[in-house]
Amino acid sequence: MIAVEDIRARAKDLLESGKVRAVLGYRRSTAGLLAEPAFMTTPEETAALVLDPTCVENLALYLVNEKKRMKHARQSDKRPLAIVAKGCDSRAITVLLQENHIEREEVIVLGVSCEKGGVIDTRKLMKALRGKYATSAAFDGASGVKVSCIGGGATLPAKDVLADRCLECAKAYPIDTDFLFGEKVDERPYGPRFTVVSAFAEKSREERSAFWDGHFERCIRCYACRAVCPMCYCDECVVGSTNFIVNPATTADEKANRVCWINRSASPSENAMYHMVRAMHLAGRCTDCGECERVCPVNIPLRLLNTMLEREALEMFQYTPGLDAEQPSLISSFRDSDPNDFVR
């Protein structure tokens, strides 16, 4: 288990010495169970830093947002940002480094290993508590999560309340770190990888088609999945217009009839297009942090699309994203031995 005091001390030290301009971590939120992301800029604030299974968010997103903000900031503090990163988050940082979106000097990674744990899934938790809102959750031993809620509490098996991606996680510790907290544990007490996606791929075409039609139909195109994804950092998205400048004289008609790849109307076929384009853009980049699925207000199983491509990348091209910032990316590399039998 990681002693959170160690991380606090390290964060405090970094801020006191002025090596970093801020520490990105988690603190208790004022609403709900999940910890909230925090930008800590003074050493005193680090006392609020927490680390437990409610720290679900992928903080790599804020590196991307911060870069966008810094671009327009009048004065820029060139000192690096320190960031608390779980295994999946640190892989996301590695992908950002691999794509030269951020520089290694811009970030100090405080890597935390999940060891045999992970983060909780609030939907599962609520189901386990029969609709009650949990107020706190912490690991109790290796395989139990101690949960308290109004009017009671319970220790639930970790298998039942951990997020799906944590159950399938193959590397629960960060690789590229400046400071590592916790042990690098390779053996995880949960099931093998890709069980859900393999089972789904076995289904008949009609079943799969109906399944996705039903899900894409419900998509409201709120773009929460795009907003929360650290890999979705394009300045202009394909669902936006292409080279279309809106000025005060632009009529509503012109806006409606502008040229764009995917129309904004939330119709099932266009929703399917949007999600497929997003899945393709994440092929070989998605580190399976599961944020898109978590934030989806209509519970579309977006991880299923991403893990499918992750599985293909691993099985057909032996590619795992986020392991090495120096390796060429999946789409920008090839081998002579790549599958060729599907081509006529």
Place this chain on the structure above:
Amino acid sequence: MEPAVARHDAHEFEPKVVAFLCKWCSSAGSDLAGVSRLKYPANAVPIQVMCSGSVSPIYILSAFNKGADGVLVSGCHPGDCHYLKGNYYARRRIFLVQKLLQFIGLEPDRFRMSWVSAAEGVKYAEVISDFVKDLKALGPQTKLKAKR
């Protein structure tokens, strides 16, 4: 009225195929099929691209969305790319697109990739005839087509 309906039924479904052909090989191959007066279905709309590697997944998805019943991506044989390795990149990317399309439940026969060199007019005619034959059996594509 009735004879008109009967005639309409007898009118066979003609699939729309969007074919992305690379400029250096497949496009020349289709040209050769033309100048050799080979007979093949006229269902394919050829779109010349500079390289099969320049075909973005969104071209393919967009073609389906805008009403294509089938999409073909065709380029030079491996090793013959005008830009040396464009078709290798394409092969990897198209493989993933194909897997994704199948995963969400599109019929596998609706999307195809082929290698057609500038000398293979006959092969091009064959690829198109096979594709159109398979698509006729499948009927119109509704899965990704925009409903307006």
